[in-house]
Amino acid sequence: MAITLYELAAADPDRRFSPFCWRIRLALEHKGLAFEGRPWRFTEKDALAFSGSDKVPVLVEDGRAIAESSVIAAHLEAAHPDRPSLFGGGAGVALTRLHVAWTDQVLHPALVPLLLLDIHRHLAEADRRYFRESREARFGKPLEAVCPDPEAQLASFRRTLSPVRAVLRAQAFLGGERPLYADFAVMGAFLWARGVSALALLEADDPVEAWRRRMLDRLGEGSRALVAG
Amino acid sequence: MAITLYELAAADPDRRFSPFCWRIRLALEHKGLAFEGRPWRFTEKDALAFSGSDKVPVLVEDGRAIAESSVIAAHLEAAHPDRPSLFGGGAGVALTRLHVAWTDQVLHPALVPLLLLDIHRHLAEADRRYFRESREARFGKPLEAVCPDPEAQLASFRRTLSPVRAVLRAQAFLGGERPLYADFAVMGAFLWARGVSALALLEADDPVEAWRRRMLDRLGEGSRALVAG
Missing domain, CATH: 1.20.1050.10 (Glutathione S-transferase Yfyf (Class Pi); Chain A, domain 2)
Incomplete structure (x- = not known):
């Protein structure tokens, strides 16, 4: 159940500033899912090529890559129904x-x-x-x-x-x-x-x-x- | 289970034009509750005095008067849980x-x-x-x-x-x-x-x-x- 979240970062890799990436980070924490947040920069398109997306957030769970915050949120809700809900039904x-x-x-x-x-x-x-x-x-x-x-x-x-x-x-x-x-x-x-x-x-x-x-x-x-x- | 809804009306009593009254009318129809819509005009404060409110919508159900659209909607949801939900939980x-x-x-x-x-x-x-x-x-x-x-x-x-x-x-x-x-x-x-x-x-x-x-x-x-x- 290894989860990686690619997140937009500034020169300082700990400065994460995409509102869409933050949504997913908060959603992962809400569900109590362990994950690695991996800093990514606008010009590192190659590092995302595997996912088919050229933008973050990209979530990789058990080898499957999912892009776009709303799609990722729907995936997390469907894949982890035993964890606290993101939507309440x-x-x-x-x-x-x-x-x-x-x-x-x-x-x-x-x-x-x-x-x-x-x-x-x-x-x-x-x-x-x-x-x-x-x-x-x-x-x-x-x-x-x-x-x-x-x-x-x-x-x-x-x-x-x-x-x-x-x-x-x-x-x-x-x-x-x-x-x-x-x-x-x-x-x-x-x-x-x-x-x-x-x-x-x-x-x-x-x-x-x-x-x-x-x-x-x-x-x-x-x-x-x-x-x- | 007699329900009356006081609704803002124009000179023509069939011209109902309060957005707040319409919310409740649609909510009543959604729940499949029979009701009488009674036209009321801005200056007919006396006709509402019984309710403690000087504005519509006012809903009267089994002799109990309830004012303010959000309060009325919450009442309808609580009083008729067997009917289609207004909020979905x-x-x-x-x-x-x-x-x-x-x-x-x-x-x-x-x-x-x-x-x-x-x-x-x-x-x-x-x-x-x-x-x-x-x-x-x-x-x-x-x-x-x-x-x-x-x-x-x-x-x-x-x-x-x-x-x-x-x-x-x-x-x-x-x-x-x-x-x-x-x-x-x-x-x-x-x-x-x-x-x-x-x-x-x-x-x-x-x-x-x-x-x-x-x-x-x-x-x-x-x-x-x-x-x-």
Whole structure:
């Protein structure tokens, strides 16, 4: 039952900053599955060639490679039904899709302008050019011009969280009394940010901040080492 | 097991336009519970006094009055566990909160500017002054000035739907293969709009439009009469 998770890393291999990789790391810890997290960099396409994917996360379990965070999560749920559930049943699988889609399509776009330059700064030398070129093509402007007003962007990011904030006023986790994959999807964004930036994304009295701290407190030992310092 | 649902109505009592009342109507139909929908108007506070609430929806079941759509939905689920579930289990209850919060805090605010004048036009005479005064106080401007650019507002409303659109590309309903309360929360917004406006909120090839039509097809007989024409 050997499990390996390929995770996006910066120049410092302990600086893991892909929100999608974090989802799977949190899911593996939730299920209590031992695994090795293997740092991988944007330009190391060859090291992933065996998997048929050119992006992480890639999970390898008993020699089988699985790519794409949602596919990996579904695999973990199906392969380890005796372990704590990621979704809380069939309706949970269906309902969690909104948490994931909202994170991908609303939360990440609100966050990425605040992090771009920090990510670039922390990357391995070989990755910097790839990162700059691919992101400048996506945004149609130099990295340095994507976020002309960080303060306004931060305020907008905080407003974006309003539906999650309302849920976390009513219950401890998005999944209820205990975190589920819905929590891991949203927390992935905060761990991504934490990996590269010292910016205080949330105000101290924000219910989302209290939840973020609860989630940090629950990290497994391996992850704790990665977010320390 | 007599059930009465007090629902917000326009001058025409068959024009029901509260998104929160629609949620409960759809929930009652989902559970296959017979009920009487009783039209109520903003200024008929006295008619609700017995319930302790001054707003609809109010549900009366076996002489017990329950207000607030989320409280009513929880009541229906607890009181009728033998009927089809609204949430699909405990995790479903917790996860559905995001669908509801997102509808309340993101979808409704994107929609309301497009509907304000239509709502006002359809109200009973006695309600119009109440509606204008309360909404103008909320928006800090005349009703006529809330939506200076309806085309831009419509485009923004459609963009707002992006996470729901992504979910409905992957599955037939927000609840999965069958609708759940998560669907009723979002559909309430579209039935609210349909009650007062002829505006085509969605493009014909939008997956959200295909879902909206599936939801319309599943309406019970009583609701079908209300949305006809």
